[in-house]
Structure formats: C-alpha cells, structure tokens
Amino acid sequence: MTVLGDGVDALARESGFSGVVSVDRGGVPVFAEAYSLADRRHHVANTLETRFGIVSGTKGLTALTVVSLIEHGALSLSTTARSVLGRDLPLIDQRVTVEHLLGHRSGIGDYFDEDAGGEITDYQLTVPAHELSTTEAYLPVLDGYPAKFPPGERFSYCNSGYVVLALIAERVAGRPFHELVRDRVCAPADMCGTEFLRSDELPPGTATGYLPIEGVSRTNVFHLPVRGSGDGGIYSTADDISALWRVLFAGRIVSRDWGATMTRRHSDVPSKDRRYGLGFWLHASNDTVMPTGYDAGVSFRSVHDPQACLTHTVLSNTSDDAWKISRYLDQNLVPESG
Template identity: 85%
Template sequence: MTALGDGVDALARESGFSGVVSVERSGEPVFAKAYGLADRRHQAPNTLATRFAIASGTKGLTALTVVSLIEHGALSLSTTARSVLGRDLPLIGEQVTVEQLLGHRSGIGDYFDEDAGQAITDYQLSVPVHELSNTEAYLAVLDGYPAKFPPGERFSYCNSGYVVLALIAERVAGRPFHELVRDRVCTPADMRGTEFLRSDELPRGTATGYLSNDGVSRTNVFHLPVLGSGDGGIYSTADDISALWRALFAGKIVSRDWVAKMTRPCSDVPSEGKRYGLGFWLHATNDTVMLTGYDAGVSFRSVHDPRADLTHTVLSNTSDGAWQLTRYLEQNLGPHPE
C-alpha cells in the first residue's frame, strides 16, 4: 500500500487536510495517518485516537438503535409516529411510519432542509443552539413544517425524520436517546470512544470543527446544536468506525437478518449516484455500504465493502476536508479489489 499512502500524503499536503485517513482489510490496518490540528488555538495535533464529529454519520447509529428496539418488541416498522408523539408535532401525518422515517420516505417537513440550497456554513437554527441540549428540546425546531409529499411517495433526505426517530426511541424505551445509542450500539460494537459530546465543553483528544481550511480559527460552535440527537452530533474515532462495521456484519448489534434488511435498497437516489436502505447509503450497483456526514466544520465518510472485508474512512474537522481524499480512496481501492 506504499503507493496509496504516498498518494494520500500528497493529496493531504496539497489540500491542507485536517483529520484522519484509515484503510483496513479483514480487521487489520493497511494505512492509517493523522494530519493537521485538532485545536488550532493551542496547536494540538490530530492523532489516530482523536475523536471527530461525524454529523449525519450518526443516522446509521440511530437506525440501529431503533431496529434494536424493534427486535426487542418495543416498536415495529409499521408503528406510526403519531401513536408515540401524541399531540406533539401535529403537522406530521397520521400515516407516517417508522419504516418511512428510517428510509427518508416519510415526506415530513425538514427543519434543516438540505434541498433548500443554503450553504452548510449558514446560521440555520431557529432557536439558540445552547437550548438544544436533549432530544425533547428539539420539539421547538421540528414544529411548524408542513409535509412535502404524501408518506411513502418518494425519497427525500430528511434530518427531522431522524430526530423524530430519536424521540420515538426515547419515549417507547423510557430512557434518554443518548443512553440508548450507547447501550444498544456502541457497547456491543466495542466503540469505547464514541459518544454524544457538548460542543461547548469538548474534552481533550477531541477535534474542534472549523468552518474553513485556510487557517481561519473560527469554530462551528454557534452553527450546530450544543448536543446532537438522532440526525447528527455523535463523536467517534477511525478505529471505532471500523469496529462498527465489524460488529454490524457479525450480527453483534442487531441480527444478520436485520442487517440484510437495513442494507437492502429501498430507494434509488440518482442525484447522489447511490441507493439508500434503512439508515445507510448504498453503492449504486454493488453491496458496498456507506456512512456520510457533512456539516459546518465537519466532513466524514466511511465505506465498507463486505465482500472484500475492506473499510476506508476519512474524518475531518473542516467542512469540506474529507471529500477529495475519500474520492481518491474510492478510485484507487475500487468496490471489490482483488
């Protein structure tokens, strides 16, 4: 993998990349390297153990938490959101189901609508970010958005849908969503460094998110909820992401039958050149599975090829840092390398 490593090094140097790049085959590291600074103010470097926000990569963990509750009889795919929400969020239709929310086919309005064309670095939240410190607090930003289309009609990526799933999980389990993710996903997957963290009190060894990659030290602390929920906001490491893929396909989080259902295409998404299952992005033509996150000061992608048992992951604490490198890895590793 010397040529691959040399190519990653060159591209990281040219782009000023800040983050971690990891390639693993059959549970063994092939290439892993950290670049840039986790904290520019204190000149603290990123390391392979640094925790990064993974933005919408969180949705895969949310989906697994919900499916775990389904396996244990607390929910079903056909459970309606309304049956759990009661009078909250009245613009969510009576027929919207957990399955539709998982597959981004619910049609509900989105508080953070990525189809609206706003820049990822815009200030988009309608309430002060410090108020969003638990999942129930998100009711204040979820309410008031009319449905975009009838439930089940088509795919439309929806952040609100995954916060609603977190609310549903919390209410049926009677426990905070963050604890459910820890106990039902992170613990069985042995993801010891993965957790929801407050952006205003990040512990040592955690990367601060920056809005540009040109040396400006403005952070993302005012752009995102102070504590994430079902649609994003968990922090993780490259090793933990690899552990997630291993545990997922070994049936350690949910059963292999459920893994097959979650990674079966529910929608073609031509605009992304991909397909979508239940919580996971899927390659357009093969069985490669992906998690992707993009937000102010955050970019992340992890790609797992279960046939080749090959994983490559790029985590970055800038808004666009991951994309050149993940494309390079996809081009040079291919979907099913020999």
C-alpha cells in the same frame, strides 16, 4: 509507506487536509495517518485516536438503535409516529410510520432541508444552540414544517425524520436517546470512543470543528446544536467506525437478517448516484455501504465493502476536507490484497 499511502500523503499536503484517514481489510490496518491540528489555538495535533464529529453518520447508529428496539418488541416498522408523539408535532401525517422515517420516505417537513441548497454555514438554528442538549428540546425546532408529500410516495432526505426517530425511541424505551445509542450500539460494538459530547465542553482528544473561512480559525460552536440527536452530532474515531462495520455484519448489534435488511436498497436516489437502505447510503450498483456526514466544520465519509471486508474512513474537522481523499481512495483501492 505504500504507493497508496504516498498518494494520500501527497494529496493531504496539497489540500491542507485536517483529520484522519484509515484503511483496513478485515480489521487489519492497511494505512492509517493523522494530519494537521485538532485544536489550532493550542496547536494540538490530530492523532489516530482523536474523536471527530461524524454529523449525519450518526443516522446509521440511530437506525440501529431503533431496529434493536423493534427486535425486542418495543416497536415495529409499522408503528406510526403519531401513536408515540401524541399531540406533539401535529403537522406530521398520522400515516407516517417508523419504516417511512428510517427510509426517508415520510414526506414530513424538514427543519434543515438539504435540497434547498445554499452554503452549509448559512443555516441558522431557530432556538439558541445551547438549549439543544436533549432530544425533547428539539421539539420547537421540528415544529411548524408542512408535509412535502404523502408518506411513502418517494424518497426525500430528511434530518427532522431522524430526530423524530430519536424521540420515538426514547419515549417507548423510557430512557434518554443518548443512553440508548451507547448501550444498544456502542457497547456491543466496543466503540469506547463514540459518544454524544457537548460542543462547549469537549474533552481532551477531541477535534474542534473549523469553518472554511480563509485566514481565520473560527470554530463551529455557534452553528450546531450543543449536543446532537438522531440526525447527527455523535463523535467517533476511525477505529470505532471500523469496529462498527465488523460487528454490524456479524449480527452483534442487530441480527444478521436485520443487518441485511438495513443495508439493502429501499430507494434509488439517481440525483446522488446512490441508493438508500434504512439508515445507510448505499453504492449505486453493489453492496458497498457508504455513510456520509457534512456540516459546518465537520466532514466524514466511510466506505465499507462487506464482500471484500474492505473499509476506508476519512474524518475531518473542517467542512470540506474529507471529499478529495475519500474519492481518491474510491478510485485506488481494489478488493484484492496488495
């Protein structure tokens, strides 16, 4: 094992990490290891092929789906949400556009406002989790939240905005959002292990999410929608995430020009020491793309440096496990080989 691998291994043992860690350079593996259990009840181990929820990492796939529809003429950045939503969600300002939603600059009220603070496991859905199996079913969850500020005024991370984008995508395309992501993003990227799964019927090879309750192995099944939508909930593998970066910057999902537009700065976010593009978090001062996902029983972070073709990805089936190892990789990986 390399020095890097020794360090990851030691940190994983020390922290009790559960998940997968992957590092590759230009698609060539540098380090990959799986730790602990995908299913604690049945003592099923995580493997490099295990699928994990990536929660808000889904937003990048949502953005790519929407931009692919823009490229094919079904939408534009200036399309207003109201022109597609009709009478649904009447509190959304008529000036809110697809571009505002993609860049978290819409100002719409958020059903899950992460800026409000509190523990991630404290949030309670306003409808039964099992009812949220389609994007249209999210309408009662999204409704009733007043606007926070006028469209375009500033950045404010908004989960509701990405469910609205999913609604817009499926209404203009005339197909379910989950199918659009599969056909417009996952298929061209050969992401065969990436899918919107139901949490109450996870297939073999998929990690169950566990809550951070000491001495208890309680799953997250009651804390998240039974099937995700535009703001989160897709399941993926380390190999698929790596493949996504390669094909995104090769222009195989959307054109290279659109890929560059999505991964350039549209907002500075000093409070997070990051910037934001269209669907992707960005490093504060360079071209590195760094989607992150955090929810009850799930944590995910992937960091891709397109100049060095260097990627590291950490997926975990617990709420907090991804962060220590991902920060270690930030500090110990360098663009040069070796």
